Amino acid sequence: MTFPLLQHKVPDFYDCFRLIRETRFELPESLAQPVVWLSLLIIVVSILTSVAILLSLFTYRFRSQYYQQKRSELEKSYLLLLTGIIFEEEDEMHAQKKKKLIRHFQDEYLYKYFNRLILRKQLFTLFKNFSGSAHDILRNLYFELQLEKDVLKNLNSFFYKRKIQAIRELSLMQVKESTPRIRKLTTHKNSLIRNEAQRAMLDLDKENPFDFLTGNSQYLSDWDQVNLEITSLKTEELNIPYFDTWFNEKNPSIVQFCIKMCVRYNQFDAHPGLIRLLHSDNPKVTLEAAKACGELMIHESAKALIQLYPQTNSDIQKVILNSLSKIGGADAVVFLESLYFNAPDDQESFSAALALKTTGLYGETLLAKALKGNQQRSSLIAQHLLDERL
């Protein structure tokens, strides 16, 4: 190949034009290298991938928009039909109208899975937002249209998202026949399915809602525990068991959850078990038990907590101080006072003083005295804690 541009000094425009025209662009030998072929291959692959990505992007967008539009149209029609039946008075005409409506649904919409899916979602939303007789009407409609069949099938789905959706729907619609199958899922290896099934059991088996805790070896994360706790509070007519029943479970996360639930439902009778759990091998269980002793104000636990204090880690120590402040009593106050003035660590002294303040009048008086005392640290801490805004 020749490239004469570089061999000239400063060519003018016409020279350049002539030279470019005269230049013979031949493939040099170097272009036969594998490096070059690999590069060209990458270029081709990249171009094809880019085109494919852009096509996917636009196809996805148009498809979403199409389904969105279809969904909103269906939702509008469904809403009109459903609200009509919910708000009408129950009489003979109503029964006839309902029959007509069911036939209309079956003939016009339910032959397609997508239409059934939207109807289920619509019913599901309305069901959550209504109560009383509307609840029953919607539920009966759900069964009369045999919508639960799709959902029961989804319980066996390979995809966890379908399974979860099915569990949620079946529990809300109170499909009792699904209870044994959902109960089995309470020990599923997928934590999302497991927790959904556990929460569903509170809806489906109100007599023994927490039976799934027995012998359950799967980890119950703090997040799952919060969900179960809130579901239990929101579920009506739930038979709340004595949670100390599960204090001997081998799974520490189950024990931890049951301690929290004892506090939530003020199960003071659990106190012997809670004091025993202060000496658990699992630090998370110990921490939870120490917290519960304070929340339930178990006076009997004060000595055990004080004894435990020097042997345990700083997280549990902080909880013990907080619990002692709630329990109060002479033992607790003497212990906190000594820690406030003598603890080598500033943080520890501060936590003890804070606990002391929470015990009540005696604590506050003591802090007020310390404020004027000679010990600088105690005085500064007292000054901080006696300010109402801190």
Added chain:
Amino acid sequence: MVQYLNTFFLLYGLFITLSYVVLAFISAAGLYQYIWANRFVHYENLLSTENAPSLSLIAPAYNEEKTIVENIRSLLSLHYNNLEIIIVNDGSKDLTFQKVVDAYEMTKVPFYIREAVHSKPIRGIYKSTNPAYSKLILVDKVNGGKADALNAGINISSFDIITCIDVDCILEQDGLLKMVKPFLESREQVIAVGGVIRIANSCEIEDGRLIKTHIPEEMVPRFQVIEYLRAFLMGRMGWSRMNALLLISGALGMFDKRIAIAVGGYNHDTVGEDMELVVRMRRYMADNKKPYRVVYIPDPLCWTEAPSDYKVLGRQRNRWMRGTMETLWTHRKMFMNPRYGILGFLSFPYWMLFEWLAPLIEAVGLLYFLTLILFGFDQWYLFIILSGTVYFASIAISFLALLFEEFTYHQYQSKRETLLLILTAMIEPFVFHPRSSWWGIKGNIDKIRGQKSWGEMTRAGFAKKK
């Protein structure tokens, strides 16, 4: 020799592309799982339980008088119950401090400070006399830089989980609920959680809340939109899934305070204090053989104003490069060290080769090919071919990031915006990337020269865009 060099440059480009492709696949799996799992999550449950962890939110402020009052109002409206908001005025030279004091009726309180990590002297702690702002604490301290201000905030904080945030960022209302979840659900100890940062230029913002997203009208921030999508949706998600994430953006990060204190808090001697803290915390956990995780949330949680001119952006990128170099150098022992597992064998070499050295290798490559042309080597054709390879591979990767965005959060909804983003991705390698590489090279030079400054970051503020 020429042939070897050609092969080296091609292989280098190939490895970068391949690493992006692998990360994209891993991210895709992570995103798919996260998005689906999240459809069944009731974050609001955390608002109804006493078992939700308490959080301390620390926001350093330096010369933010234009926007500070609005920014604090935005933080006060966040959905979370057990929360304290600590604003650290890092010796601002303007009226930042006075504006906060006046707007929120703050007065000095006798706060007992327990110095767990080192920071410059605190002049005073302020609390509001109005109970409506009882969550708010204002710390006034001597100027010491962002790391120092964050350390002061750590010393003041009462709770075990701290959230460090840039005060001018707009956090989604449920952002804290989403970020705290990994701390509750993981069996292993979670030491840090990071969130996605998105660009708020040209977005509609009212009362410190994001109302509607738009792509930036200006070109410079629009390039950064593409960059951020690539980095956050494709890069960090992948690294997080491998538990090999080295960086949580300084704009938003949640940390286990006990571990942050155990490692000595933020490092004052680096301009990349965000990355350095994460690396140090990870190193500490690995040294103590404790199982742990650093988690990353792909939800768009935090919106920030990106630099809209090349000058300011250049200063930011220069600082990022110096920060990267400082962190990699400080923790060089981790490099290929089996004790640190995937961090030592994958994250560290990746950051070194493809984050630190990439601009330098690109520059050497460019000079090399120019030399070939000038001296008449016929191999200069290769330059065209290799550039083409890099160009087409890079736009394919940018398009992939756009596809991820479309499949997941779909923030840019109009066709015009999508087309503009596609066009931006196509011209980015010519217009933006060379500059970005130059700033990287400049960062290397400045680091060698011993420059330690942050460089001034000027922002227009969101108030204008109401």
